[in-house]
Amino acid sequence: MNYRRFGRMGWKVSEIGYGMWGLAGWTGSDDAESMASLRRAIELGCNFFDTAWAYGDGKSEQILGKIVREFRGNLSVGGPDKHLYVATKIPPQNRRWPSRRDFTLDDCYPTEYIQEYIEKSLKNLGVETIDLMQFHTWEDRWLNDERLPRAIENMKKSGKVRAVGPSINRWEPANGIRAVLEDCADAVQVIYNIFDQNPEDALFPICRMKECAVIARVPFDEGTLTGTLTLDSKWPAGDWRNTYFVPENLKSSVAHAEALRPLVPQGSTMAEMALRFILNNPDVSTIIPGMRRQKNVEANIAAGKAGPLPAELHKKLRAHRWDRNPTSWSQ
Numbered sequence: 001m002n003y004r005r006f007g008r009m010g011w012k013v014s015e016i017g018y019g020m021w022g023l024a025g026w027t028g029s030d031d032a033e034s035m036a037s038l039r040r041a042i043e044l045g046c047n048f049f050d051t052a053w054a055y056g057d058g059k060s061e062q063i064l065g066k067i068v069r070e071f072r073g074n075l076s077v078g079g080p081d082k083h084l085y086v087a088t089k090i091p092p093q094n095r096r097w098p099s100r101r102d103f104t105l106d107d108c109y110p111t112e113y114i115q116e117y118i119e120k121s122l123k124n125l126g127v128e129t130i131d132l133m134q135f136h137t138w139e140d141r142w143l144n145d146e147r148l149p150r151a152i153e154n155m156k157k158s159g160k161v162r163a164v165g166p167s168i169n170r171w172e173p174a175n176g177i178r179a180v181l182e183d184c185a186d187a188v189q190v191i192y193n194i195f196d197q198n199p200e201d202a203l204f205p206i207c208r209m210k211e212c213a214v215i216a217r218v219p220f221d222e223g224t225l226t227g228t229l230t231l232d233s234k235w236p237a238g239d240w241r242n243t244y245f246v247p248e249n250l251k252s253s254v255a256h257a258e259a260l261r262p263l264v265p266q267g268s269t270m271a272e273m274a275l276r277f278i279l280n281n282p283d284v285s286t287i288i289p290g291m292r293r294q295k296n297v298e299a300n301i302a303a304g305k306a307g308p309l310p311a312e313l314h315k316k317l318r319a320h321r322w323d324r325n326p327t328s329w330s331q
Contacts, residue, residue: 001045002304003079006285007213009163009186011131012080015279016304017048019217019288020060031063033293038067040294044301047079050189050215050288052089052136053121061088061124069126086125087132087187087215089167090117097331098169099137105145108137114151118160131162132187138166140178152184163187165213170330173199180212187213192284193221194277195256195322204283213285216278220271220289224253227261227270246329256322263316272303277317280308 003012018041023034038049049068051060068084071077078084092099092108099108121130133155142148155161163186168176170191179185180203188207192199196218207214220226222244231254235241245253257270264270278287287304291297308314324330 001079001301002307003047004282004285006048006085007187007207008211009213011083011085013048013085013286014046014079014304015286016046016275016301017050017215017286017288018046019290020049020051020064021055022290022292023051023055023060023063034063035067037291037294037297038063039070041291041297041301042067042071042077042084044297045079046297046301047077047081047083048085048087048286048288050087050217052091052134053117053124054089054091054095054136058120058124061121064088065124065126085131086127087134088121088125088130089134089136090114090121092135092137097137098172098326099139101139101141103137103139105142105148108139109135109142109148109151111147111151114155118155118158122160129160129162132165133161133163134165134167134187134189136167138168138176138179140175143178143182143184149182149184163213165189167217168203169326171196171198171324171326173201173203177203177206180206180210183210185212187215187285189215189217189288191218192216192278192281193219193225194260194274194317194320195221195225196324197318197321198323200281200283204281208283214283216284216287219274219278219287221253221274224257225260225270225274227257227264229254229257243331244329249329256320260317260320263313265313269299271299272306273309273313273317275300275303276306276309277314279304280314 002015006013051064094107152164165185165187167189190199
């Protein structure tokens with residue numbers, strides 16, 4: 001496993017982290033398989049784990065808490081600093097994803113509510129301190145309310161949270177720049193992949209200037225960049241992907257993936273190519289693919305070990321940028 005500096009926090013985090021939404025928020029998850037996959041990831045050097053209270057109403061946090069306690073004190077794991085980094089998220093009080101411009105701070109993150117969910121996450125995780133606490137939705141405009149910067153400061157002063165940052169709404173990377181500029185974000189989590197290259201335009205340069213860590217989420221574009229999606233893809237009732245891959249999005253997603261297929265190197269996969277594309281960008285601190293099975297863990301970490309793509313292939317992939325705007329289904 002290779003490691004990168006996590007912004008001004010200075011942590012050495014694994015380039016391939018672990019996204020934990022699928023362990024409790026998607027259909028087909030199996031707790032025993034999830035635990036085995038987490039153990040395998042740690043054995044292979046993964047030390048950054050991203051969860052959220054909303055992933056199964058605390059269930060994903062509880063799964064992560066079990067694995068952290070299991071490996072606590074084991075000096076053979078944790079990467080260079082022998083620590084497993086725990087990142088989680090406070091859900092918006094109104095339970096609405098994504099945020100909308102007309103949502104207020106009181107709708108989503110009143111001060112007392114923030115404190116309430118810090119305590120809930122600490123209990124679920126079974127830790128005394130959360131390495132990174134994130135807001136699961138975000139509006140830079142909320143910083144106009146002095147209560148929010150004060151709450152962020154108090155979160156860290158309390159000793160219960162080491163770092164804070166926003167999880168930026170889908171396809172809105174600019175709606176996080178103010179948080180970085182005003183030192184209200186030690187890290188930002190943002191969608192960044194072969195299609196979604198727009199964080200490079202303004203967000204990443206600001207993060208670089210302010211030494212703000214970058215967590216790249218959705219590296220496979222919710223599954224499109226695994227190369228396995230088809231026009232006939234379907235998911236069980238209640239699975240979130242049914243609401244995201246509506247017909248218009250499914251058709252476009254399959255078309256964009258098929259356009260990439262001729263570029264996949266011989267002996268490789270589209271998923272490996274997608275991860276290695278992100279590794280070409282030094283502004284990214286860690287990538288958090290969802291990994292529910294050991295075979296996915298091993299494949300993704302192997303892609304990380306392979307390192308960035310050759311410059312010529314990376315240049316060709318940059319031409320596949322796909323700029324999109326938020327819609328009713330892009331939560």
